[in-house]
Amino acid sequence: SAVISQKPSRDICQRGTSLTIQCQVDSQVTMMFWYRQQPGQSLTLIATANQGSEATYESGFVIDKFPISRPNLTFSTLTVSNMSPEDSSIYLCSVRGGFGTDTQYFGPGTRLTVL
Amino acid sequence: GDSVTQMEGPVTLSEEAFLTINCTYTATGYPSLFWYVQYPGEGLQLLLKATKADDKGSNKGFEATYRKETTSFHLEKGSVQVSDSAVYFCALSAVSGNTPLVFGKGTRLSVIA
Numbered sequence: 044s045a046v047i048s049q050k051p052s053r054d055i056c057q058r059g060t061s062l063t064i065q066c067q068v069d070s071q072v073t074m075m076f077w078y079r080q081q082p083g084q085s086l087t088l089i090a091t092a093n094q095g096s097e098a099t100y101e102s103g104f105v106i107d108k109f110p111i112s113r114p115n116l117t118f119s120t121l122t123v124s125n126m127s128p129e130d131s132s133i134y135l136c137s138v139r140g141g142f143g144t145d146t147q148y149f150g151p152g153t154r155l156t157v158l
Numbered sequence: 159g160d161s162v163t164q165m166e167g168p169v170t171l172s173e174e175a176f177l178t179i180n181c182t183y184t185a186t187g188y189p190s191l192f193w194y195v196q197y198p199g200e201g202l203q204l205l206l207k208a209t210k211a212d213d214k215g216s217n218k219g220f221e222a223t224y225r226k227e228t229t230s231f232h233l234e235k236g237s238v239q240v241s242d243s244a245v246y247f248c249a250l251s252a253v254s255g256n257t258p259l260v261f262g263k264g265t266r267l268s269v270i271a
Contacts, residue, residue, distance in 0.1 A: 044204075076258050085247070085263040086202075135201055137258070145190050145209075145251040147259050149201040 045070055045138050047150035055156045056126055063122045064153045066136030071116035074139040076147070077109070079132045086135065092119040126157045160185040164248045164262035171238055171269050179233040179265045181222075181248035190251040191215075191224055191231040192259065197244045205233075205246070238269045 046069040056062050066075065075092040089109055090098040098111035113119040123130050136150040165180040183191065190209045194202040206215030211226035220235045231248060248262040 047201075074256070074258070086261050088258055091258065137202075139258075145259075146192070146204060146207060147249075148204065149194075151201045 044146075045072055045148045047136055047138060047148060049134075049136055049150040049153050051153060052151065053154040053156075055158065057158055058127055060126055061122055061124045062126065062155060063120050064134055064136075066119045066121070066150055068117045068138050072138040073116075075113060075119045076137040076139075077111060077119075077121045078135040078137060080135060080152070081132045089121070089134075092121075123155065126155075128157045131155055131157045160189065160250060160252050160260045162248050162250055162260055162262040164246075164265055166263075166265070167245075168266040168268055171267070173240055173269055173271050174237045175269075177233070177235040177238045177242075177267065179246055179248075179267070181231045181233065181262060183229050183231065183248075183250050185229075185250055185252065185260075188226070191222070192249040192251070193220070193222055193231070193233050194247040194249060194261075195244045196247065196264075202247065238267070240269045240271055243267055243269045 048067045050065045077089040078086045080086050088101050089104045090100040092098050092111050092113040094113045108124050110122045133152045133154050135152045137147050139147050161184045163182050192207045193205040195205045196202045206217040208215040208224035214223045222231050222233045245264045245266045247264045249259040
């Protein structure tokens with residue numbers, strides 16, 4: 044299994060500002076994903092973070108709003124830009140374990156509140 | 159495309175009751191199937207998985223059997239505890255392998271003493 048840490052664990056931000064969330068994995072992984080979980084809701088995939096190239100975004104999510112970096116096989120960041128109260132959610136980093144496995148592991152999440 | 163359907167919650171049970179959370183799927187080929195659990199204030203944890211038909215995944219007293227004929231992967235536990243209160247997600251991994259898991263909407267379980 045992979046051990047995943049996220050920073051910050053929670054934050055309260057003002058409307059119009061941006062927040063960058065970091066995801067660090069203790070081993071090299073093939074795939075990294077970012078999810079959003081709105082209060083009481085299921086998971087929504089934002090994008091797949093690709094190492095060395097632009098992220099692949101799901102329908103309804105755009106790079107200008109959620110820029111993602113993945114400089115190597117163990118680290119990724121998600122920025123939530125120009126925030127509004129509707130962005131208040133839990134943001135989860137997820138990874139697919141080493142080569143040849145199909146199990147996904149999740150970080151503890153970042154709980155974001157936008158005022 | 160691939161999809162997962164799980165029973166609507168919330169489910170409220172008394173301690174020591176029997177639990178079943180239904181999960182059915184639609185997929186091509188033979189996907190791997192998973193149950194994840196999310197305790198309050200935490201991320202998702204893998205609870206159990208099964209990779210082929212008739213496999214039974216088990217962990218912490220929970221079990222689920224991969225039923226190809228009914229395209230189901232129902233989660234069961236014989237005697238729930240208050241500490242099992244959480245949200246449970248059923249998921250599948252597409253056969254192609256290079257795509258994220260497909261999740262159901264989650265079922266909230268509350269166990270009361």
